[in-house]
Amino acid sequence: MQGYLDPEYFLTHKLTDKSDVYSLGIVFLELLTGMQPISHGKNIVREVNMAYQSGIMFSIIDNRMGAYPSECAERFVGLALNCCHDKQDKRPSMQDVVRELETILKMMPETDAISTESTSTYSGKSAPSSSFYSSRDLYGSSRLLGSDLSSGAVPTITPR
DSSP: TTTTTTHHHHHHHOOHHHHHHHHHHHHHHHHOOOOOOTTEEEEEHHHHHHHHTTGGGGGGGGGGGGGGOHHHHHHHHHHHHHOOOOSSSOOOOHHHHHHHHHHHHHHHHOSEEEOOOOOOOOESSSSOOTEEESSSSSSHHHOTTTOOOOSSOOOOOOOO
16 A cells, blocks of 8 residues: 555545545556556655656656557646645545546547557557557446546447
8 A cells, every 4th residue: 555645644644535536646657657656765756746847757658558649648647646746635626537537538539449569559440458448438437327426428439
């Protein structure tokens, strides 16, 4: 659990919804970089924040991410860092996180599959078993009936 807990938890010993947002932000940073939250004295939030502020963010993105539009990556890194803000009141709500993920998803090019094979190019064919994700509606599970996280967006499903 080291590295996933909200820094304010250590002061208050209380977990909140914003504590969950912090932990999700750490998971996002792990996905983006392939780094562990804390490793060899380095903190993932600090490392990504320094790279982001220095304009070298793309140098720390894991090459296994495959092909992606740079503006989507920038927004995703920004979202992850906002989720990991030291102060709880500066973090987005989980509903705001879902909305931003939906916005980022809409920015992605229309495609049936994105492959993580060594060439990592967009493909209109069905995804192989090593696919990074295989649906334009990547975050569809957040739209579960009755979920208070739903942004109200109606998912579109296209046949393969």
